[in-house]
Amino acid sequence: MTLQEEIQRRRTFAIISHPDAGKTTLTEKLLLYGGAVQLAGSVTARKNQRATTSDWMELEKKRGISISSTVLQFEYSGYRINLLDTPGHKDFSEDTYRVLTAVDAVVMVIDAAKGIEAQTRKLFEVCRRRGVPIFTFMNKCDRPTRNALELLDELETVLGLQSSPVIWPLGNGPTFRGVFDRRSREVHLFERVAGGKFQAPVNVTSLEDPAVRAKLDDYTFDQVTEQLAMLDGAGHPFDLAAIRAGQQTPVYFGSAVNNFGIQLLLDGFLQDSIPPQPHKSASGGNETLAGRSSVTVGSEPAAARNIPVDHPKFSAFVFKIQANMDPKHRDRIAFVRICSGKFERDMTVIHQRSGRTIRLSSSHKLFGQDRETVDEAWPGDVIGLVGHDSFRIGDTLTEDKSIRYDEIPRFPPEHFARAIPADPLKRKQFDSGLRQL
Numbered sequence: 404m405t406l407q408e409e410i411q412r413r414r415t416f417a418i419i420s421h422p423d424a425g426k427t428t429l430t431e432k433l434l435l436y437g438g439a440v441q442l443a444g445s446v447t448a449r450k451n452q453r454a455t456t457s458d459w460m461e462l463e464k465k466r467g468i469s470i471s472s473t474v475l476q477f478e479y480s481g482y483r484i485n486l487l488d489t490p491g492h493k494d495f496s497e498d499t500y501r502v503l504t505a506v507d508a509v510v511m512v513i514d515a516a517k518g519i520e521a522q523t524r525k526l527f528e529v530c531r532r533r534g535v536p537i538f539t540f541m542n543k544c545d546r547p548t549r550n551a552l553e554l555l556d557e558l559e560t561v562l563g564l565q566s567s568p569v570i571w572p573l574g575n576g577p578t579f580r581g582v583f584d585r586r587s588r589e590v591h592l593f594e595r596v597a598g599g600k601f602q603a604p605v606n607v608t609s610l611e612d613p614a615v616r617a618k619l620d621d622y623t624f625d626q627v628t629e630q631l632a633m634l635d636g637a638g639h640p641f642d643l644a645a646i647r648a649g650q651q652t653p654v655y656f657g658s659a660v661n662n663f664g665i666q667l668l669l670d671g672f673l674q675d676s677i678p679p680q681p682h683k684s685a686s687g688g689n690e691t692l693a694g695r696s697s698v699t700v701g702s703e704p705a706a707a708r709n710i711p712v713d714h715p716k717f718s719a720f721v722f723k724i725q726a727n728m729d730p731k732h733r734d735r736i737a738f739v740r741i742c743s744g745k746f747e748r749d750m751t752v753i754h755q756r757s758g759r760t761i762r763l764s765s766s767h768k769l770f771g772q773d774r775e776t777v778d779e780a781w782p783g784d785v786i787g788l789v790g791h792d793s794f795r796i797g798d799t800l801t802e803d804k805s806i807r808y809d810e811i812p813r814f815p816p817e818h819f820a821r822a823i824p825a826d827p828l829k830r831k832q833f834d835s836g837l838r839q840l
Contacts (some may be wrong), residue, residue, distance in 0.1 A: 406744075411678050420511065518557050533649075585634070740785055742808070749763070
């Protein structure tokens with residue numbers, strides 16, 4: 404494939420949410436559809452259950468939460484997907500903020516019983532300031548939830564974001580019977596059996612179809628009919644340009660734990676999201692949250708420019724460094740987002756902060772804690788580089804001396820702690836650990 408063809412089939416996105424909204428469970432089900440795993444894991448795996456792929460740290464397994472962002476790469480329907488699962492807890496917010504500088508879109512997971520929560524609002528604000536397209540998934544529809552119209556209204560009043568439902572729920576909690584695809588006019592029926600499953604879509608022109616009507620009680624049928632009429636008459640029409648500009652969000656309903664509505668979300672996301680985009684330049688100085696990672700040319704920060712993704716020269720920036728992913732080697736792996744050109748293993752690039760020329764020989768494709776050697780990668784891909792202790796978050800790696808990506812924005816501390824060495828004889832190791840943090 405040509406460079407342009409490789410770029411067009413890339414999708415790089417993160418999943419964000421408030422804790423316990425079902426973010427990591429959704430990640431596992433997306434991996435299942437992508438064929439990346441044969442059995443979806445459980446966040447709180449017990450006995451013979453398989454643990455989740457993205458929550459690989461021992462502390463994550465014990466607490467049942469995501470602590471560190473994780474890169475998961477897989478192929479699906481001709482697309483190369485770079486999926487980043489992020490922590491939801493506020494204690495690990497800065498890791499999520501940095502990840503959001505490396506993605507082109509976001510899937511926002513909301514617990515349909517609780518609506519928009521504090522951490523969701525905060526992460527959304529980061530995305531909005533950067534103009535990142537947002538796709539919304541209302542999760543846990545198989546349990547009692549809030550009224551679907553109220554959830555849409557909350558998206559607009561609390562987040563100031565237009566909403567356009569693509570998928571609409573049929574029922575609520577015990578009466579949940581499936582979803583209606585407003586674009587294809589298909590009904591997907593949910594069968595409440597062990598593990599949950601869904602039937603093949605039924606082509607209908609209205610909810611009056613006997614196959615659907617038989618599944619819904621009178622109250623649910625009347626409520627859904629009224630809601631859909633209101634959406635058709637007064638709702639925001641689907642606007643792809645507004646979605647890609649981050650001004651409107653397509654809304655999907657489903658149940659991640661029951662694996663229902665996930666493929667509809669994945670297919671819709673791939674259809675409507677954008678391939679890797681040029682990184683915007685700043686007007687001068689370091690950039691704050693507003694705008695994406697930017698570049699300055701040479702030593703003149705005022706003369707900024709956009710670096711197109713099909714620029715022939717390789718360029719990338721480091722957005723995360725993780726230590727001890729492999730306890731046997733105690734190495735440090737730098738997560739790098741490729742912005743332009745083609746990456747080839749053993750290529751030499753300029754480390755802009757130090758001005759040194761370095762060889763990128765130990766490069767890896769990442770899948771949670773697992774890794775495998777990667778020989779080439781393209782704009783939009785996230786790769787891991789091992790063996791470079793001089794790398795820091797925000798560093799630019801490039802073949803073009805004129806490209807220098809701005810430092811990733813810094814954020815004020817949200818959690819304060821005092822660290823004291825337990826063993827005074829190990830003061831050097833203690834200081835080294837603090838410098839890495």
